[in-house]
Amino acid sequence: MTEYGKNLAVTETPIPGLVVFDLPVHGDARGWFKENWQREKMTALGLPDFGPVQNNISFNDAVGTTRGIHAEPWDKWVSVATGRIFGAWVDLREGPTFGAVYTTELDPSKAIFIPRGVGNSYQTLEADTAYTYLVNDHWSPTAEYSFLNLADETAGIDWPIPLDQVEISEKDKNHPRLAQVTPIPPKKILIIGANGQLGKALRTQYGDAPHVEYTDRSSLDITAPDLESARRWRDYSVIINAAAYTKVDAAETDEGRRDAWAANVTAITALARIATTNNITLVHVSSDYVFDGTKNTPYTEDDPLSPLGVYGQTKAAGDQIIATVPRHYIIRTSWVIGDGNNFVRTMATLAQRGINPNVVNDQTGRLTFTTDIAAGIHHLLTTHADYGTYNLTSNGEPQTWADIARDVFTLTGHDPERITGVTTDDYFANATAPIAPRPTNSTLDLTKITEAGYVCAKGPSALVAHFESVTS
Missing domain, CATH: 3.40.50.720 (NAD(P)-binding Rossmann-like Domain)
Structure with missing residues (x-):
């Protein structure tokens, strides 16, 4: 259930640049309202002024729908519009934190900023879940991604719903293990x-x-x-x-x-x-x-x-x-x-x-x-x-x-x-x-x-x- 009345606040994670925000959600008998993205307030708390240019929405009607671990060549701001998701993030960038893992649940009162090169994956925990994400580059078929297998033993992600019981695409099932992933270089x-x-x-x-x-x-x-x-x-x-x-x-x-x-x-x-x-x-x-x-x-x-x-x-x-x-x-x-x-x-x-x-x-x-x-x-x-x-x-x-x-x-x-x-x-x-x-x-x-x-x-x-x- 969405938590109402939280103050806008930021939480650091073990992955550099990956930060979780608590979002104030105001609700009553009619429903709820929140500021999903507020540049002035959020940059004041240390969020990079990353300049989003595209807003996407992902809708999942079934519990357990699981998206593969994808690292994209842009920064990303992810929040939930309705429902609840389990998120897993793995640092696939060059450097000492390559392979670092962070997991948490997101509902409408939380959002997360994902820097370029950090792999992200989501598993729906409620039916009819929709989450939105702002990105600071336009999608391109020629963009270079990196991927990690959802079941990678090194990452050891503890999925709430076992992977053999959920809907996963064949492509996501066949992504490489961490040892075979080429680290993403900086820009x-x-x-x-x-x-x-x-x-x-x-x-x-x-x-x-x-x-x-x-x-x-x-x-x-x-x-x-x-x-x-x-x-x-x-x-x-x-x-x-x-x-x-x-x-x-x-x-x-x-x-x-x-x-x-x-x-x-x-x-x-x-x-x-x-x-x-x-x-x-x-x-x-x-x-x-x-x-x-x-x-x-x-x-x-x-x-x-x-x-x-x-x-x-x-x-x-x-x-x-x-x-x-x-x-x-x-x-x-x-x-x-x-x-x-x-x-x-x-x-x-x-x-x-x-x-x-x-x-x-x-x-x-x-x-x-x-x-x-x-x-x-x-x-x-x-x-x-x-x-x-x-x-x-x-x-x-x-x-x-x-x-x-x-x-x-x-x-x-x-x-x-x-x-x-x-x-x-x-x-x-x-x-x-x-x-x-x-x-x-x-x-x-x-x-x-x-x-x-x-x-x-x-x-x-x-x-x-x-x-x-x-x-x-």
């Missing part, structure tokens, strides 16, 4: 721009995990008009966009302006639409150039955007677009150094060649090493940090470009006094091509990401570690 992580400086660091961070897919422009062009049909996007949980137009000065030219807007805004709009439609977490890398650099203290994530040049304008526009995606991380960085041509490598080369360079001394900020960006992204994703914007650079006292150049000369065994500091205006005084305006203060406040549990590398030690990695 894919797509890393775009995997051959760039940050992309290479992400390759090192994520390695050759089979669920991680790396692409460059030859295999996935995010500026292409058919991007939304280029993948079965429901198979992805995360997109990390490490591709961008970063030619700050070239963006001031007619051709560069078009290319910068295409890569940093138009393509970002398509990615944001894909992520929103398919409940994908979108990770995007931003820049200190979204600010004008006139602030006297470090910039926080909430400071108003005020870009100076075309590059900064496109990055600021991209940030605003990404911020509309329900699941997003914007990683704002400055002065990025990675595996490739960069300021540090240039200074080391000049030192070795005996050249005494003029280096800008009126721009202040911190270096950001791509290894730290990759590690920070990994941390936010694996700890399920709150979505939003995070500043991420090296830590420590801000420096000018000239200060960093002197550090590089010192680390390479050369006299740092060979560096001559000059103003930005003097440095570009003889330029013949368009030059983008630079923010004079690029220092970003790191409080938010520190509170999220990520320890940013100290600037001087990070520079030493960078040299050791590129020279080892």
Whole structure:
């Protein structure tokens, strides 16, 4: 009999992500009423905001009707409309809980959230039982399922009505035992721009995990008009966009302006639409150039955007677009150094060649090493940090470009006094091509990401570690 008057509450199970909800059911002589699905209240109790797109109903007129253990490629919210069922759930996902079992009875006062890859099966305990389920992907004949035999000895499910006394389809009777089930891998992580400086660091961070897919422009062009049909996007949980137009000065030219807007805004709009439609977490890398650099203290994530040049304008526009995606991380960085041509490598080369360079001394900020960006992204994703914007650079006292150049000369065994500091205006005084305006203060406040549990590398030690990695 349905229990009336319970408070909305959640119960964890031994299977990660599988949670049971008590539902308030209000009844009288006329019958009963309940809120079967209430997004705001249920997500407040920790239910994933899983974005259902289809509602199905299963009706069973006979006691004992038993459905096989099926693991589907989507999340599922199951509740009973009328009657009562015994449910059995088996974790068929890769990981330490593979094979874990949970069973319980469901009536109209209970519901259960089943994550993708957890096998579920139901046995009716009353005649004329109907249960409903919301799913966050449309049914497809090409969807990949996994199955487990109802009588699997390892799972050892104690069915209320013995399986030899109930109605079971022939197909369900012939499903494999647990030892023959191939664990379901997690949804894919797509890393775009995997051959760039940050992309290479992400390759090192994520390695050759089979669920991680790396692409460059030859295999996935995010500026292409058919991007939304280029993948079965429901198979992805995360997109990390490490591709961008970063030619700050070239963006001031007619051709560069078009290319910068295409890569940093138009393509970002398509990615944001894909992520929103398919409940994908979108990770995007931003820049200190979204600010004008006139602030006297470090910039926080909430400071108003005020870009100076075309590059900064496109990055600021991209940030605003990404911020509309329900699941997003914007990683704002400055002065990025990675595996490739960069300021540090240039200074080391000049030192070795005996050249005494003029280096800008009126721009202040911190270096950001791509290894730290990759590690920070990994941390936010694996700890399920709150979505939003995070500043991420090296830590420590801000420096000018000239200060960093002197550090590089010192680390390479050369006299740092060979560096001559000059103003930005003097440095570009003889330029013949368009030059983008630079923010004079690029220092970003790191409080938010520190509170999220990520320890940013100290600037001087990070520079030493960078040299050791590129020279080892």
